[in-house]
Amino acid sequence: MAKPIKTVSTVVSRVEDLGNETKRFTLTDQDGWELPPFKPGAHLDVHLQPGLVRTYSLCNEPEDNTRYVIAVKRERDGRGGSNFLHDRVRVGDSFGVSLPRGGIALNPDEMNVFVAGGIGVTPFISAIRHLERRRRTNYRLHWTSRGWPVLSDMISPAIEAGRVRLYDTAMQPKPAIAELVQEFAGSGFAACCGPEPMLRDFEGAVEGWPDERKHIEMFTPPKRVAQSDVPPYELVLRESKKVATVVPEVGLLGTLEALGIDVAVSCGGGICGACRTRWIEGPPIHRDRVLSPAERQSELIVCVGDCAGPKLVLDL
Amino acid sequence: MDGIVSEKTQIAASWRGVVRFLHKTPRAFLPMREFPVLQLIAGRGIEGDRYLIGHETGFYSHKPEEGRQITLFEMETLEALRRDHGIELLPEEHRRNVTVEGVPLNHLVGRRFRLGEAIVEATRLSTPCRHIEEILGKAVFDPLINRSGLNCKIIAGGTLRVGDAVRPL
Ligand SMILES: Cc1cc2nc3c(=O)[nH]c(=O)nc-3n(C[C@H](O)[C@H](O)[C@H](O)COP(=O)(O)OP(=O)(O)OC[C@H]3O[C@@H](n4cnc5c(N)ncnc54)[C@H](O)[C@@H]3O)c2cc1C
Numbered sequence: 348m349a350k351p352i353k354t355v356s357t358v359v360s361r362v363e364d365l366g367n368e369t370k371r372f373t374l375t376d377q378d379g380w381e382l383p384p385f386k387p388g389a390h391l392d393v394h395l396q397p398g399l400v401r402t403y404s405l406c407n408e409p410e411d412n413t414r415y416v417i418a419v420k421r422e423r424d425g426r427g428g429s430n431f432l433h434d435r436v437r438v439g440d441s442f443g444v445s446l447p448r449g450g451i452a453l454n455p456d457e458m459n460v461f462v463a464g465g466i467g468v469t470p471f472i473s474a475i476r477h478l479e480r481r482r483r484t485n486y487r488l489h490w491t492s493r494g495w496p497v498l499s500d501m502i503s504p505a506i507e508a509g510r511v512r513l514y515d516t517a518m519q520p521k522p523a524i525a526e527l528v529q530e531f532a533g534s535g536f537a538a539c540c541g542p543e544p545m546l547r548d549f550e551g552a553v554e555g556w557p558d559e560r561k562h563i564e565m566f567t568p569p570k571r572v573a574q575s576d577v578p579p580y581e582l583v584l585r586e587s588k589k590v591a592t593v594v595p596e597v598g599l600l601g602t603l604e605a606l607g608i609d610v611a612v613s614c615g616g617g618i619c620g621a622c623r624t625r626w627i628e629g630p631p632i633h634r635d636r637v638l639s640p641a642e643r644q645s646e647l648i649v650c651v652g653d654c655a656g657p658k659l660v661l662d663l
Numbered sequence: 664m665d666g667i668v669s670e671k672t673q674i675a676a677s678w679r680g681v682v683r684f685l686h687k688t689p690r691a692f693l694p695m696r697e698f699p700v701l702q703l704i705a706g707r708g709i710e711g712d713r714y715l716i717g718h719e720t721g722f723y724s725h726k727p728e729e730g731r732q733i734t735l736f737e738m739e740t741l742e743a744l745r746r747d748h749g750i751e752l753l754p755e756e757h758r759r760n761v762t763v764e765g766v767p768l769n770h771l772v773g774r775r776f777r778l779g780e781a782i783v784e785a786t787r788l789s790t791p792c793r794h795i796e797e798i799l800g801k802a803v804f805d806p807l808i809n810r811s812g813l814n815c816k817i818i819a820g821g822t823l824r825v826g827d828a829v830r831p832l
């Protein structure tokens with residue numbers, strides 16, 4: 348039976364221990380061929396093992412098109428993805444990765460204000476390298492970290508030029524985010540990636556801003572109620588010709604997994620986009636933070652999705 | 664009905680075309696790279712391309728396709744996409760190997776023709792692939808239905824260069 352290749356095959360060409368529980372990995376094609384393109388601040392899924400897929404932001408810039416550089420902070424108590432990368436991955440290992448997705452819609456003319464906490468800086472490193480390469484200086488990065496900020500070597504010219512403000516939260520108080528962004532409320536673009544309290548402060552600070560001028564990048568899904576409250580519905584998988592009933596205790600993703608369907612799942616919480624699937628009949632219930640209204644007309648984030656009617660048909 | 668058949672036969676016999684661009688890529692999803700010359704190997708494919716039989720790292724890894732040793736695309740389709748849909752699709756983006764001009768690809772299924780010094784046989788029309796939209800971020804799937812190029816088998820191999828003639832046999 349023909350088996351479609353769903354990932355780009357890459358080889359780990361460099362592993363650097365940057366300290367502060369962070370490692371940087373460089374992935375390349377086995378012959379150094381160009382890799383599929385990406386936007387500044389995009390991310391991709393690394394298929395570490397069957398059933399172990401994790402999403403990482405690319406730190407390098409689109410013009411640097413023969414490598415994907417990711418930086419991974421160890422989450423000792425997580426589900427094991429970052430521990431696997433830290434403990435098991437060596438130069439020469441090969442991994443499938445998804446096509447890059449997402450990215451930050453930078454404003455070419457106005458000020459772009461980035462607010463990052465710790466490892467949340469990765470998408471902005473890509474954006475800053477992209478802007479610096481084009482000699483654009485219309486951005487500021489406010490970056491909090493505990494102790495020495497790892498990855499600063501990737502944006503040293505920007506730091507030296509004063510376009511990056513570092514806050515060592517071990518020594519100084521956290522900055523007031525509302526004050527950092529308010530100057531640009533009328534025209535600029537603002538984006539934030541960091542721990543949950545930082546995202547909450549940022550969300551409050553840009554509440555009145557139009558959607559196209561703000562961006563929140565989440566690495567960890569928001570906490571959800573454990574179980575959905577929709578009544579059971581029939582699930583039909585058109586490609587694999589399977590049918591099942593989705594009950595709230597198992598959920599849509601659990602049902603797909605029980606049927607042995609190969610859907611990439613990374614965050615499991617509707618923020619990374621790895622499990623994006625085309626739907627044919629519904630209407631589905633969307634609970635993700637990934638798809639645009641137009642994309643929802645034909646796609647569903649199945650890890651948090653459901654069906655509003657008696658039958659959901661997916662292109663799986 | 665007879666009129667249509669004879670018109671088709673006429674089109675299939677009277678055209679003269681030219682190779683405008685050549686591209687290949689070694690693995691699934693990787694960008695196509697432009698080359699001035701490709702080496703065509705009879706019965707197998709293009710040297711260094713993802714669909715070369717015996718190399719097997721194309722989109723369908725375990726399905727070398729006898730009938731897809733080389734793929735062609737019409738320059739005229741790129742112009743139509745720009746004119747009718749406002750989509751700028753570049754020759755390296757349609758993911759077929761040979762961009763030709765003046766060749767009625769949709770009329771050639773089942774026929775043999777000359778491609779530079781090689782001879783190829785058209786097996787079937789290519790179908791657009793959803794992943795092209797994902798790779799490019801351009802909504803080209805629908806406009807490419809029925810004009811997504813032609814899959815061919817290589818009957819006689821040889822060197823293929825940009826500027827080479829494409830002719831009926
Ligand atoms: C778009 C995107 C970009 C990302 N970019 C990066 C990056 O550049 N660098 C990077 O290091 N990471 C990044 N991540 C996070 C990354 O995908 C992994 O989540 C991370 O490496 C940890 O994986 P893990 O399996 O070790 O832990 P995970 O299990 O994924 O744990 C992550 C966090 O969630 C908590 N958690 C886990 N399960 C639950 C649960 N059921 N309920 C509540 N909390 C839970 C953990 O305690 C931990 O704090 C990104 C994530 C997304 C969605």
Ligand code: FES
Pocket residue numbers: 611612613614615616617618619620621622623635637648649650651
């Ligand atoms: S797995 Fe991340 S959005 Fe579904």
